[in-house]
Amino acid sequence: QEQLARNIPWNATKKAEYGAQARTPHQGETARAASALAHASTVTEATASPKTGDGKVSSGASPIAGALDRVRTDDTDQPLTTNQGTPVADNQSSLKAGLRGPTLMEDFILREKLTHFDHERIPERVVHARGSAAHGYFESYGDFSSLTRAAPLASAGKRTPVFVRFSTVAGERGSADTVRDVRGFAVKFYTDEGNWDLVGNNIPVFFIQDAMKFPDLIHAVKPEPNNGIPQAASAHDTFWDFASLSPETAHMLMWHTSDRAIPRSYRTMQGFGVHTFRLINQDGEAVFCKFHWQPLAGTHSLVWDEALRICGADPDYHRRDLWEAIESGEYPEWELALQVFTAEEAEQFEFDVLDPTKLVPEELAPLQIVGKMVLDRNPDNFFAETEQVAFCTAHIIPGIDFSNDPLLQGRIHSYVDTQISRLGGANFHELPINAPIAPVHNNQRDGIHRQALNRGRVAYEPNSLGGGCPFQTGQAGFASFPEAIHADKMRGKPEKFADHYSQARLFWRSQTDAEQNHIINAFCFELGHVQTPAIQTRVVSMLANINPRLASAVAQGLGIAVPEPMPLATDAPIPDFAPSPALSLRHLPGKTGIHTRKVAILQGEDADHQQLEQVLKTLHDKGAVTQIVTSRASPGSKAHATLPATVLSATSPVLYDGVIVAAGDAGANQLATDPLALEFARLQYRHGKPMLALGGGKDLFQAAQLPATLPDGGHDNAILVATNGQTDDLLTQFMRVLAMGRITGRERAPETA
Ligand code: HDD
Secondary structure (H helix, E strand, O other), rough: HHHHHOOOOOHHHHHHHHHHHHOOOOOOOOHHHHHHHOOOOOOOOOOOOOOOOOOOOOOOOOOHHHHHHHOEOOOOOOOEEOOOOOEOOOOOOOOOOOOOOOOOOOOOOHHHHHHHOOOOOOOOOOOOEEEEEEEEEEEOOOOOOOOOOHHHHHOOOOEEEEEEEEEOOOOOOOOOOOOOOOOOEEEEEEEOOOOEEEEOOOOOOOOOOOHHHHHHHHHHOOOOOOOOOOOOOOHHHHHHHHHHHOOOHHHHHHHHOHHOOOEHHHHHEEEEEOOEEEOOOOOOOEEEEEEEEEEEEOOOOOOOHHHHHHHHHHOHHHHHHHHHHHHHOOOOOOEEEEEHHEEEEEEEHOOOOOOOOOOOOOOOOOOOEEEEEEEEEEOOOHHHHOOOOOOOOOOOOOOOOOOOOHHHHHHHHHHHHHHHHOOOOOOOOOOOOOOOOOOOOOOOOOOOOOOOOOOOOOOOOOOOOOOOOOOOOOOOOOOOOOOOOOOOOOOOOHHHHOOOOHHHHHHOOOOOOOOOOOHHHHHHHHOOOOHHHHHHHHHHHHHHHOOOOHHHOOOOOOOOOEEEEEEOOOOOOOOOOOOOHHHHHOOOOOOOOOOEEEEEEEEOOOHHHHHHHHHHHHHHHHOOOOEEEEEEOOOOOOOOOOOEEEEEHHHHHOOOOOOEEEEOOHHHHHHHEEEEHHHHHHHHHHOOOEEEEOOOOOOOHOOOOOEEEOOOOOOOEEEEEEEOOHHHHHHHHHHHHHOOOOHHHOOOOOOOO
């Protein structure tokens, strides 16, 4: 503090660690410790440091944020202590027998510090190890009690705190964010009837139909066990070996190779509960339900080349995006939609609603929007919150129930089980981030790291000594839906589960041309990394059951012949679905325009400052984020961008959604001969970003040899050149493409065999 106040750039007390001076503790600091210790270090809501994005404490909206204040600590003005609260005079040197002598066993301060450090790591999640999370709330749009008695949907305006963790699946804890993968979308609702965890993904279906196969699926996709390669990638032999021998993966593979697997941001992904669940109302009436999260920012994805480069340029791309959005008060929002259908309706569907490789097309059961989720507070501590949060599909509340989906049934076991080894025991529910805000009363006792001080001598039920408490709630509590089941005990799958292709075809048909091309390219990339020809052929034989162009283009990309279609697992006719527009990413363009989109201003030193300020103002008014990028750091005048200026060598074009080149003649000339500026322009072009040249900026476009027309001969309406100083129309067009995400017309369609 003192050092900060006096602005000393070096450690002023460093010298005192050496030689004779080390014998005398630094004066003053130990004295201060005693008085400072008198203050408790646990903060209260009143003293909490402002951690919410815009500085507002959101405890009103999110009781869990307030509830967690009991464990939030803040070191400001506090002395250093051991874990026992003993003030520490010297944290620089161990206790030795003489300055050059051996360290003494007695040094409990060193030993405590090292011991704690030695045990700092816990096992990472067996899947979904890499993730980021935030606090927020869910707000119901109405009283939906006729559908479900689930507490969060009880009345209009009711707010339930949530903690949400987004993740990749295959990569390890330190892997990159923008790999090709499914994204986890796990929501913990701290409801007044206990915690409800909706542990979903950003894709509405799954690879396999039965939990029995989950360990095999994960062993196949994880790095190969002999050499630990590849990290966070499905592009290797074992994954495609498993996938092609399990054709039930066909539908999910279409989503996995689509743009869904490379989202632009967590904020622009949909979320899905995947399985069919049950909703139960106060009268015990049940309907089936699928859960959907719809991002208000729209659904936007990266393109593959961009995603690969971002892995290097900013491996924390999604984590940073979520963090920064919340810090700047741009709270990410999703609407919750329910797809509701009765058991009788489900009987009529051509697929089985218990099969998690199938979705229910919106044409069969429309979405009903029931509320909104807002993420408005970043965690204070990554480990304590994001790492220690334990999501379990078994955590449900009255009003929600499982279906017999065999994948879901297995999950009910797996999540609680995994937390016990990951978090070190059965009391993981007492960790602050996992503790419900609803009170907990039962006769479970003891276990490692137990926190609760359960009073009294009664820890069993029934009892009379405790007055029968805690007592069962009967109708008021959770009750499973009393489904009548008359069946033989057996292993096996229902008949309709054997159709593996109808919905893979539906998905393909529902994609735009550009989306289809991306799927073809993704299969070529993935299978191009497969070294066993028989596996490549087997996958293409699956694709031959989905669509001839798909199979042919992938075969062409791999340089192999199109094989015979893989034999089907059923003799029954495959249902034929009409395209469902909602399955395309284009379906949800978003309601937030260019809000939080990031624009690079590639600036020459002689740019027209006035014009640039005007352009920046327009962009900022619409909520865009801007950053000046120059060839080299120059002290010259900088326009007022959102982020601090940077230089080409310290950033990357893939980190921006669009570029504006602003320069006078000399500056443009300088940019046009800078290889980094040329690469910047070419990559922005290649990735379909809007590009606007002001003043001499067009020289850079020319030098980068950006084609004037699109491959199909059409006009490229996202390369914009201001010739007469007039920018209004061009800027409007620039912002239109920016809001859309990108234009896809610059890409070439893959060839077919
Ligand atoms: Fe799972 C974690 C989502 C199938 C077993 N899963 C995990 C997470 C998400 C999902 C989002 C991370 C939660 C977090 O952020 O902490 N998993 C899914 C979805 C599935 C699915 C949407 C299919 C519809 N999972 C699935 C099956 C099993 C598991 C079939 C086992 C039978 N999943 C686990 C796990 C994990 C997990 C091993 C690892 C870490 C954890 O649970 O907490 O138990």
